[in-house]
Amino acid sequence: MTFPLGDEPTRLFVVEEFPAPPEIIFSADFEDGGTGWQTDSTGEAGTVWEIGTSTRYEAHEGLNFAGTNLNEEYEMDANVVLRSPAIDLTQVPPEVGATLQYHQIVDTDGIGDFGTVTILDATDDTILAVLDDFVSDFDLAWQPESYSLPAEALGKTVVIEFRFQSDNIETFTGWHIDEVELSMP
DSSP: OOOOOOSOSOOOOOOOOOOOOOEEEEEEOSTTSOTTOEEEEOSOTTOOEEEEOOSSOOOSSSSOEEEESTTSOOOTTOEEEEEOOOEEOTTOOTTTOOEEEEEEEEESOSSSOEEEEEEEETTTOOEEEEEEEEEOOEEEEEEEEEEEOOGGGTTSEEEEEEEEEOOSSOOOSEEEEEEEEEEEO
């Protein structure tokens, strides 16, 4: 770095160090309709992960987001999965690590209806880490979420799985996700 010097005989400098900005490994804002994302259901029919716009909520940013039944309440006895495309973490040093961040709206009963956030090995779908085993709340505004990935997930190609399950008692608007990002650190 070069600094222009004035004519003053005394020059004082302050040097500050700042952490490097995060390096984005993967990001999805769903504006492309969720290219590469997969959905599945092993529960009762009527609940699906959808990607698009909603009459209930606006996206955190842009127009699209992912959610359980974007314009209707989820059904009873649902078990639906939203999986990311494969994400290459083979070049992530364990000493640096990686962080998963996203925004969510969660509208469930807080008892028997819940979500899980899991990291899977992309080669065989084995569970590498459960980042959250009980996403259940009543918050109708977008909230940020952040998880550090454990060492078991680093050095592999992974898939992020968002799974939502409901019981047979009551239904609400469900779980909605936007602005998914995986970064170092």
